[in-house]
Amino acid sequence: MLDVYADWCVYCVQLEQRTFTDPEVQRTLADAVLLKADVTAMDDDDRALLSHLNVFLPPAVIFYGADGSERKGFRISGFMPPASFTPHARQALFAEAI
8 A cells, every 4th residue: 555645735634644553444454564655745756656657646545456557546635533544445445466
């Protein structure tokens, strides 16, 4: 799972503080490889990464299968509360590849 984050992004901070700290979310993500792309600086490298990922602005949470392919249809843009994130992440991480 790739978390595209920036310090100045209110929804990013909410995901960090409210969603990713939730015990059920943490259990769901326990066996996942978690990566965080911090684009706070919004420099040329950050803009290139956002362009490559097809992300306009953070936050974005992108799920990948074991083969490294994005799990299309599971990308999150914006804030998602723990009660919604947990089932979404379970489906993204453990459902058959789409």
